Structures are given as structure tokens and as C-alpha cells.
Amino acid sequence: EACFPLFPLASPLHPHLIVSVFVRCVGCFDVGCWIFWSTTPGMELFAWPMLLLLLSSLPQARGTEAVTLCAVHPQILKLTFTPQHIVHGAYVPYVYQPGDTILAPPANHFGDDGDSRWIVRGGTVLGPWLWDPVSQANLTREFDTVSGPALDTAWSDAATSYAVASPTDPAYASAIVPASTARRTMVKDRGYDGTQAAPGGTGSGLNPRWVGVPEHQVFLYLATALQPGHNYSVALVNVPAELTAALAPPLAPLVYGPASRTDALHVNQVGFLPAAAKRAYLSTWAGSGGGVSYSGVNLTFEVVPVSAAGPDGPAVGSGTAALRLAASATSEDSFGRNFQAADVYELDMDAMALPIGTYRVCMEFGCSPSFAVGPAVLQLPLQVLSRAFYFQRHGVALDSDFHGFSYQRPPTLVNYNPPPQQTTFDSAGDLAPAPGLVPTRQLNLSLPETLNIDLPGQTPGFAPLMEGATQQPCDVNATGGWMDAGDWDTRAQHLHAAYQLALLVDLFPALTAPLHLELSAAETANGIPDQLDNALWVVDYFARLQRADGGVGGGLETTGHPRFGERSWANSHVWKCYAPDVYSTLSFAAVAAQTARLLQGLRQQPGSRLAAAG
Numbered sequence: 001e002a003c004f005p006l007f008p009l010a011s012p013l014h015p016h017l018i019v020s021v022f023v024r025c026v027g028c029f030d031v032g033c034w035i036f037w038s039t040t041p042g043m044e045l046f047a048w049p050m051l052l053l054l055l056s057s058l059p060q061a062r063g064t065e066a067v068t069l070c071a072v073h074p075q076i077l078k079l080t081f082t083p084q085h086i087v088h089g090a091y092v093p094y095v096y097q098p099g100d101t102i103l104a105p106p107a108n109h110f111g112d113d114g115d116s117r118w119i120v121r122g123g124t125v126l127g128p129w130l131w132d133p134v135s136q137a138n139l140t141r142e143f144d145t146v147s148g149p150a151l152d153t154a155w156s157d158a159a160t161s162y163a164v165a166s167p168t169d170p171a172y173a174s175a176i177v178p179a180s181t182a183r184r185t186m187v188k189d190r191g192y193d194g195t196q197a198a199p200g201g202t203g204s205g206l207n208p209r210w211v212g213v214p215e216h217q218v219f220l221y222l223a224t225a226l227q228p229g230h231n232y233s234v235a236l237v238n239v240p241a242e243l244t245a246a247l248a249p250p251l252a253p254l255v256y257g258p259a260s261r262t263d264a265l266h267v268n269q270v271g272f273l274p275a276a277a278k279r280a281y282l283s284t285w286a287g288s289g290g291g292v293s294y295s296g297v298n299l300t301f302e303v304v305p306v307s308a309a310g311p312d313g314p315a316v317g318s319g320t321a322a323l324r325l326a327a328s329a330t331s332e333d334s335f336g337r338n339f340q341a342a343d344v345y346e347l348d349m350d351a352m353a354l355p356i357g358t359y360r361v362c363m364e365f366g367c368s369p370s371f372a373v374g375p376a377v378l379q380l381p382l383q384v385l386s387r388a389f390y391f392q393r394h395g396v397a398l399d400s401d402f403h404g405f406s407y408q409r410p411p412t413l414v415n416y417n418p419p420p421q422q423t424t425f426d427s428a429g430d431l432a433p434a435p436g437l438v439p440t441r442q443l444n445l446s447l448p449e450t451l452n453i454d455l456p457g458q459t460p461g462f463a464p465l466m467e468g469a470t471q472q473p474c475d476v477n478a479t480g481g482w483m484d485a486g487d488w489d490t491r492a493q494h495l496h497a498a499y500q501l502a503l504l505v506d507l508f509p510a511l512t513a514p515l516h517l518e519l520s521a522a523e524t525a526n527g528i529p530d531q532l533d534n535a536l537w538v539v540d541y542f543a544r545l546q547r548a549d550g551g552v553g554g555g556l557e558t559t560g561h562p563r564f565g566e567r568s569w570a571n572s573h574v575w576k577c578y579a580p581d582v583y584s585t586l587s588f589a590a591v592a593a594q595t596a597r598l599l600q601g602l603r604q605q606p607g608s609r610l611a612a613a614g
Contacts, residue, residue: 078263182221184219271371315362496587
């Protein structure tokens with residue numbers, strides 16, 4: 001999408017920090033403000049569902065073109081170049097060839113990718129060694145590759161690389177070269193490209209390199225203002241040979257005015273409740289050109305209804321954009337920073353009393369994305385976020401027919417032995433020794449004792465998990481809970497997320513009752529609100545971890561982050577079951593009491609069981 005700061009839930013004053021905001025906030029369950037910032041432990045579970053919502057809520061791209069065009073100011077055109085994309089590697093069977101070896105780190109080395117096992121053939125690393133415990137077959141994951149040529153920024157930054165013309169505006173009857181240009185570049189996608197150190201060295205000596213694919217936004221500053229209603233074309237001049245195919249076909253002409261989209265107008269694309277404050281914002285940061293000034297520009301805006309059957313209807317209201325935050329302001333936070341780095345104008349729509357419907361905000365140089373006004377605008381994002389918790393469940397096989405996903409995973413996690421250092425293969429191409437399944441081990445340490453409780457001043461690490469391990473299998477049923485952050489450790493901090501979900505049911509029954517999250521068939525028919533079923537999945541898990549004396553352990557953890565390419569459910573690190581502790585026990589007691597009260601209100605039998613457990 002060429003329009004950069006178009007985001008559904010973030011503060012309009014912080015568009016370029018949208019991803020970091022989503023990674024750190026706990027969720028969209030404060031329906032009054034929609035952003036609920038917290039450092040509550042365990043709330044990272046909300047981050048990925050929210051990021052998925054962000055990506056799914058952004059406006060659809062205008063096409064698959066490698067370059068797109070819009071106006072952001074009467075004298076500034078913006079071109080967005082995306083000639084490259086990442087081709088992500090697939091999981092493929094690994095077929096042994098004589099001479100292949102597996103390179104592994106020293107026995108005392110553990111961590112992230114440097115802890116992986118790598119298939120080496122003729123001195124070249126093919127990929128990580130992986131094992132599928134279901135088929136008991138060897139796999140590898142292909143490295144990611146970059147497709148398409150890199151943009152020649154020396155060419156794209158030159159004003160002479162562009163010619164602006166118009167068949168209807170006499171000022172542009174002859175093609176005009178822009179007065180100057182500016183560029184803003186950001187990472188659009190990234191992957192592992194397999195560029196790494198030679199085999200050997202510290203650890204395994206191998207750490208795949210992150211490679212990013214950039215998006216380049218080039219701003220063309222014009223000496224003569226564009227005129228509403230006229231068509232303008234931008235020709236690319238002296239395109240480097242390697243870019244010719246990627247940047248074809250020619251750019252479609254731009255109709256300057258409300259008939260076109262502009263990247264300069266930002267609006268909440270989730271929508272607005274009828275009685276809520278309604279704002280849009282005008283701002284543009286041009287990278288090397290700094291913040292765009294709208295001083296002297298016509299700041300009148302109109303709100304127009306969107307018609308699915310034809311052209312937009314007549315304006316239902318108008319106003320004048322007012323400066324909300326100057327680029328020079330340093331009052332945005334206590335550190336004296338201005339995250340927007342440009343003037344931000346506010347477009348206040350409250351006086352228009354917009355009826356239920358879909359609208360755009362339009363100014364002289366273009367319109368915003370569409371947004372809805374209605375009583376149910378919060379239902380879709382709440383549905384998306386809430387349903388994401390189902391797909392975070394540990395111990396559930398995804399049903400592609402029921403959930404719309406073709407991806408399948410086993411219903412329980414599998415823990416297996418990785419090959420030792422410098423593993424070789426036998427004549428049949430099998431590992432020697434062969435990998436084997438490993439039971440979950442009991443820790444003689446609790447969650448706080450391993451420093452994995454996220455308290456101030458603590459530095460979590462995996463060393464205590466290795467030092468505190470026993471050879472005894474876990475003495476409780478440790479199946480269930482949620483995946484934490486792509487791996488299946490299920491720590492007691494997740495009880496905070498369960499509490500938030502149950503609190504939402506308690507405080508806003510009218511908002512949560514209509515939710516149909518398409519959970520399991522049993523949950524769909526149990527008469528319990530789906531959002532409460534979401535919370536109970538974790539509460540029931542920790543109820544199974546409860547010992548006879550009432551103590552509750554902190555869940556499961558492994559001795560390291562997943563090795564490169566490992567699936568969440570198939571992990572070659574050893575799983576450890578925490579010993580009981582006060583923090584986990586009290587957290588469980590609080591959430592068990594909360595959910596028991598809600599269940600008893602629904603006259604559900606599990607309420608008495610949870611009340612007794614708490």
C-alpha cells in the first residue's frame with residue numbers, strides 16, 4: 001500500500017510508530033479509547049493478534065504495480081516504489097546424499113539460531129535440520145530469497161528522472177521536470193536469506209542474516225501548483241535497464257482532486273461509534289525533505305458518503321483543518337520529542353452529526369480511505385482479536401474445514417532429542433543415533449526462581465532452566481494453555497490475559513454476547529459466551545497444574561528459544577514443568593474465582609469446581 005501512515009487503531013500523532021505500539025499494548029479491550037498501554041506481564045499474547053488486525057485492516061493496495069502515484073499537497077506528488085519482494089522458503093523433505101553432515105554447536109551452547117543444527121553438503125549450508133515426529137521424516141526449511149531488482153536510488157533521487165505533464169492544464173502542456181525531490185525509505189518485508197558465516201567458529205558459527213525489502217517513497221516538489229479536476233501523468237525518464245521490466249507498465253494518470261486517494265489524510269479505519277468523537281488528520285513526513293508544510297494551502301475539507309453502487313454522494317458537512325501539533329513542538333511527551341516530525345492538522349467532524357453510513361474525508365488534493373459510522377463498528381475488530389486466541393491454543397489441532405485454514409498441526413506438542421555434535425548419517429541416510437521422543441521433565445525450581453517472571457531488575461535466562469532440571473517426568477497434566485510468542489511455553493503470566501477476557505465479559509455483556517468465534521463444536525454448544533470460553537481454556541489448564549496441597553506451578557518452559565525453522569509444536573529443546581510458587585498460585589486463584597462467579601451466574605456446573613480450586 002502506497003499510503004504509509006494509514007492505521008486503524010494507533011494515535012494519529014504517532015503513525016510511524018504503529019508497529020511498536022501494537023507490539024507493546026495489551027489489547028483493544030478498553031472500548032473507550034481502543035488503545036490500552038500497559039506493561040502487565042504476559043500481555044505479549046495480545047500483540048500478534050493485534051498486529052494481524054492492523055495488517056488486515058489497512059486499506060487494500062491499489063494494485064500489484066511496482067510504482068504508484070498520489071498527491072499529498074498542491075505542489076507535491078508522491079511515488080511509491082516497491083520493485084522487490086520476499087519469497088519465503090517452504091518446508092521440504094530433506095534427502096540425504098553421501099557425505100552430508102549435521103553441524104551442531106558445543107554441548108554447553110544454547111540460544112537462538114546459533115543453537116540450530118545445520119545440514120552441510122560440500123561445505124555449503126543447505127538449511128536447518130528438522131525432524132517431523134509425526135511422519136518421523138527429516139525436513140529442512142528453505143532459506144528466503146529476494147525477488148526483483150533493487151531500486152537505483154541515485155536514479156530515483158534525481159529530479160531529471162521524472163517528467164510531469166497534463167493534457168488539460170496549460171501550465172503542464174509541455175512536460176516539466178520537478179524542482180526537487182525527497183525520499184523516505186522503510187522496510188516493507190524481511191526474511192532469512194541464508195547468508196552466514198562459514199561452518200565452524202564460535203558455537204555452530206551459523207546465524208542466518210535478516211534481509212529486508214525496502215519501500216521507497218519519492219516526493220516530487222513542483223514549482224507550479226496542480227489544479228483540481230485536471231489529469232496529470234508522470235513519466236519515468238532514463239530508467240536503468242535492470243529496472244525497466246519491474247517498473248512497467250507506465251503509471252496511470254492521476255486525476256488531481258477528490259476523485260483520487262491521498263496519503264496525506266489519515267483516519268481511523270475501524271470506524272466510529274455514532275456518539276464518539278470523530279477526527280481525521282492531515283500530515284506528511286517526506287523523509288529527507290522533512291515535514292511538509294501546509295501553510296498557505298486551502299485547508300477546507302468535506303465529508304462525503306461512499307456509495308457502493310456508483311460515485312460518492314454530495315458532501316454532508318464541511319470544515320477547516322486546524323493545526324493540532326506543530327513540527328517544532330516538543331510537548332508530545334515528557335522527553336520533549338515529536339514523533340510525527342511534521343505539522344499535524346486536525347479535521348473535526350463532530351459538528352456534522354454524521355448518520356450511520358460509510359464516508360471519506362476529502363480535501364483539494366484527494367480523499368482519505370473510507371471509514372464507517374455505526375453502533376457495530378467495534379464488533380469486527382473484537383471478533384478478529386478474540387478469535388486469534390483460539391489459534392494460539394496449545395493442544396488443539398486446527399480443522400481446515402471448520403476454521404478456514406489448510407494448515408494442520410498435531411494436537412499435542414512433541415519434544416524430541418536433537419542430533420549431537422557433528423552428527424553423521426548411516427549408509428541408509430538415517431541419523432546415527434536416531435532422534436527420539438523425550439517426556440516433559442519436572443523442574444525443582446519455580447517460575448520466580450528462574451527469573452522468568454518479568455519483575456523489575458530481573459534478567460530472564462535459560463541457564464536456571466537447565467540447572468534446575470530433574471530426570472523425573474512432569475507430575476501433572478501439562479497439555480493446554482496458549483502459545484506464548486510463537487513457541488509453546490505456557491507461563492503463569494498468561495493468566496493476566498485470561499483475566500482481561502473474563503473482565504470484558506463481566507463489564508460489557510452486550511458487546512461480547514453477539515461474538516461467535518467458531519471455537520470447537522463442544523464450546524459452540526455449551527451455552528457459555530465464546531469470549532469466556534477463551535478465558536477458560538487457560539484457567540482450566542492451570543487448574544490441571546494444581547497440586548493436592550493447592551499449589552500451582554508456573555506452566556511450561558524450554559531450555560532455549562526454538563531453533564531456526566522449528567515449528568511451535570515440534571521442539572528439540574527439553575520441556576520443563578515449573579514447581580509451584582506463590583505468584584502463580586495467587587494469580588490462578590484470582591482468575592479462577594472471577595470465572596467461577598461468571599459461570600455460576602450462567603448456572604454452569606464448572607463454576608463450583610473452579611471456586612473450589614481457587
